[in-house]
Amino acid sequence: MIKQTLKRIYSIFLTVHVSSCGIAMSFENQGSAAEDAQGWRADDIYVNSTESIKALDVLAIKNKKLITYDLNGKAQSTKLSSKVNLVDVNATNEVKQIYAYLEAVGKSSSAIFGHQSDTHQKAGDSTLSCSDTYDITGSYSGVIGIDALSLVGNEYSASRYNSELRNTIGGEKIPETAAGNVEAAAKLTNYNIENGAIITLSAHMPNFSFVQESGSYDGINSYSKYNFSSYTPNTIGGDVMNQLMPGGKYNEIYTAYLDMLADYASQVEGAILFRPFHENTGSWFWWGAAYCDEATYKNVYKYTVEYLRDIKQIHNLIYVYGPSCDAENTEQYGLRYPGDDYVDMIGFDMYNIDPAQDNTQWYTNFQNELNIVEAFAKEHKKLFAVTETGVGTSVADDADNQTALHKSENKAKDWYQKVQAMVANSNASYFLVWANFSEKDGFYTPYVKAINEDKSLYGHEMLDYFIQYYNDPTTIFAADQKQILNNDIKNINIKAKATTKNAIGYITSPVSGSRILDNVTITARVTNAKKKDAVTFVLTGATKQTLTAKASGDEVTYYANINSDILKALGEKTGTIELLINGVSNDTINTIFNIPEAVEDPYCVDNFENYSGEDSILNKKWSTNKNTGDTISLSLTDEKEKINSGSYALKFNYDEASNGWAGATLTKQADWSDCNALQFFTIPDGNNQKVVIQLTANGKVYETYLNEYEQYRISTAPMLITIPFATFCERDTEGKPTGGLLNDCSNITSIGLWVNAIADSAAIKDGRVQGNIYYDDIMAVHSDSTTVNFELR
Structure with missing residues (x-):
């Protein structure tokens, strides 16, 4: 829930903050702050730095070993691999070098500092440089994140390049077109690489069901047909993830988007850590767990890799899998992992919301997640990193949009040092904090407002703490690694070894979860196949049916037909289709044979009668999400005293830390404009936690908090609750106004049931509640009721 709020605020940031590099606030060089015309003194919140920047900890390579420094400044050597396992055996030399370097950094006692949008978004004075990190330290961050939004004219553009970076590096102006925006992003990226940074590319993809044609197709680039610049990854609808594969409704638009990424990558003169479909284990993006099952997610990821690598012949990508931070063990982490043959590097995203100096729980959870992901990385022989992190706040400062660091009175000022110590002590090679959109719109590092006459810095209250962090010998910034990445490592011959030489594949049609009611063709993509390889599909329903697959003309697509006799033999059953190559299982998707979908009541969210009493089917319909260290379990109960009507009800079990949260969401596309309330039967547990009923409508999140009502708070009695739409508050709007759902209820897209722990409640025992x-x-x-109504049953 907290993370969802943070991500929703990000969408506001990215929509509002499109073209500005930073707030154009300029101060004269000064020894103390000035007073403005209204009498407000800047020194109310800003400070002068007292720490000095130490000399660079320049890394070196000697005898094919990476030289870094431990916490005491002592040189440490780590062997660079001469052969690396890669998803792309034809990877460029830069990919092999960066892979070997990151592997060595991970094994050392150091870690690289990463910052999203480090050189094209900032909170400090825009006249000083293009980077808040540079303003403080004299170096850019060691890893610089760029999002695909910078390729479409949103976070960066040809126009910005022409007026900003071109003045630094020279050259001709770039046309302000779709292709020009891509070229501008590539030039910005090359500038960062030249200055010693490693690049990671994330992709807040638009919801392709809402993408419109641009009207400015250039006749060359497929992506110029479409307007990809709107920020809609949080907009749920269109069943997009299940329609991206070949033959899917949005495949043509999606491949045009991938063509854009390929055009960008082809112009980048170095390696790119590509992290698509991130935070997929949550449900705040349209590719999240609530909107596709595990098999579909994996197969779309695999298709994306193969499209870029094999069809577009892009060979400078390192493929990164970066889910959320909710895995309790390596088995859970692997549930949506696309597989060793499609992933080079793994990570996780985890934010510290409302940190307190004396609260160790988040750091404990962070360390636990580090351990889990590190263990998975070792088991699968993959690189790993903390792909996103940072300090956030659940409430924005007055008059600001931001929910990241506060302008003043931050509680955990040494946060970077603590995270650095944990990351450096693991095999993770870096951690990356999110972007500094602006001083008003959110920032994840301190920033500089001015340089004083004595060369000290004037700005955010955490300047000294960040300088201390930078001065730590175990930290690596761009300037520290520039020499070895741009020169020294290029003299080492590093070879690529394919993750496998065997034939591998996955099912492309039907998509997982499909109902098969008529004759249908099963298709799969199989790479590395030879004529002798046997490719079969095994269908499991009431019986098992094995179909021999045939290769199509492209020698990559394999197919087989399900005819009426086979379908009849499978019976009316939930089942699977499995792809076997030489008897080895490569992929399994879920199917429903010969069972038509029940006629859906548009007004019924769920009565829990359509799962045949099977928890497995229930959990494919409802998607769960939770905080690190917490657990949630959904099951069907047939206990009569727990049921309002029919044979089953939902049992929502949770076990949370005192700062925990957990919940479940169900996708529901409906028009409720002729209704005015949500009604449900429930039996509370009397724990007086924050119980949230959530509706997503027209792209907005509306919530009601049941613990705010005396009738519910400590009750354990069965009750029928009716919540008028007019009483739902708009979660992500300042002041949380009510009434908006009455206007948006014609476009319902999901419902959520959540429990947030209340730390000081009586139900918390030994730091946990269940x-x-x-x-x-x-x-x-x-309903005629105008207030929330509780009717005991």
């Missing part, structure tokens, strides 16, 4: 809440007959209704 309970069971029951739900049944959740539906939209028309």
Whole structure:
């Protein structure tokens, strides 16, 4: 829930903050702050630095070993691999070099500092440089993140390049077109590489069901047909993830988007850590767990890799898998992992919300997640990193949009040092904090407002702490690694070894979770196949049916037909289709044979009667999410006293830390404009935690908090609750106004059931709380009630 709020605020940041590099606030060189015309003194919040920047800890390569420094400044050597396993055996030399370097850094006692948008978004004075990190330290961050939004004219553009970076590096102006925007992003990236940074590319992809044609197709670049610049990754709808594969409704638009990424990568003169479909284990993006099952996610990821690598012949990408931070063990981490043959590097995203100096729980959770991901990386022989982190706040400062660092009175000023110590002590090679959009719109590092006459810095209250962090010998910034990355490592011959030489594949059609009611063709993509390789599909329903697959003309696509006799033999059953190559299972998707979808009542969210009593089917429909260290379990109960009607109800079990949260979401596309309330049967657990009923409508999140009502707070009695739409608050709007759902209820897209722990509540025992809440007959209704109504049953 907290992370969802943070991500929703990000969407506001990215929509509002499109073309500005930073707030154009300029101060004269000064020894103390000036007073403005209104009498407000800047020194109310800004400070002068007292720490000095120490000399660079320049890394070196000697005898094919990477020389870094430990916490005491003592030189440390780590062997550079001469052969690396890569998804792309034809990878460029730069990819092999960066892979070997990151591997060595991970094994050392050092870690690289990463910062999203380090050289094209900032919170400090825009006249000083293009980077807040540079303003403080004299170096750019060692890893610089760029998002695909910078390729489409949103976070960066040809126009910005022409007026900013071109003045630094020279050259001709770039046309302000779709292709020009891509070229501008590539030139910015090359500038960062030349200055010693490693590049990571994330992709806040638009919801392709909302993408419109641009009207400015250039006749060359497929992506110029479409307008990809709007920020809609949080907009849920269109069943997009299940429609991206060949034959899918949005495949043509998606491949045009990938063509754009390929055009960018082809112009980048170095390696790119490509991290698509990130934070997929949450449900705040349209590619999240609530909107596709595990098999679909994996196969779309695999298809993306093969499209860029094999069809577009892009060979300077290192493929990164970066979910959220909710894995309790390596088995859970691997549930949506696309596989060793499609992933080079793994990571996780984890933010510290509302940190306190004396609160160690987040650091404990962070260390636990580090351990889990490190263990998975070792088991699968992959690189690993903390792909996103940072300090956030649940409430923005007054008059600001930001929910990142505060302008003043931050509680955990030494946060970077603590995270550095944990990351450097692991095999992770870097951690990356999110972008400094502006002083008003959110920032994850301190920043400089002016340089004083004595060359000290004037700005954010954490300047000295960040300088201390930079001075730590174990930290690596761009200037520290520039020499070895741009020169020394290029003299080492590093070879690539394919992750496998065997034939491998995955099913492209039907998509996982499909109902098969008529004759249909099964298709799969198989690479590395030879004529002798046997490719088969095994269908499991009421019986098992094995089909021999045939290769199509492209020698990559394999297919087989399900005819009426085979379909009849499979019976009315939930089942699977498995792809076998030479008897080895490569992929399994879920299917429903010969069972038509029940006629859906548009007003019924769920009565829990359509799962045949099987928890596995329930958990494919409802997607769960939780904080690190917490657990949630959904199951069906047939206990009569727990049920309102029918044979089953939902049992919602949670076990959370005192700062924990957990919940479940269900996708529901509906028009409820002729209703005015949500009604459901429930049995509370009396724990007085923050129980949230959530509706997503028209791209907005609306919530009701049941613990705010005396009738619910400590009750354990069965009750029917009716919540008028007018009482739902708009979660992500300042002041959380009510009433908006009445206008947006014509476009319902999902419902969520959540429990957030309340740290000081009586139910917290030994730092944890656990309970069971029951739900049944959740539906939209028309009610005469104008307030939330609780009817005991």
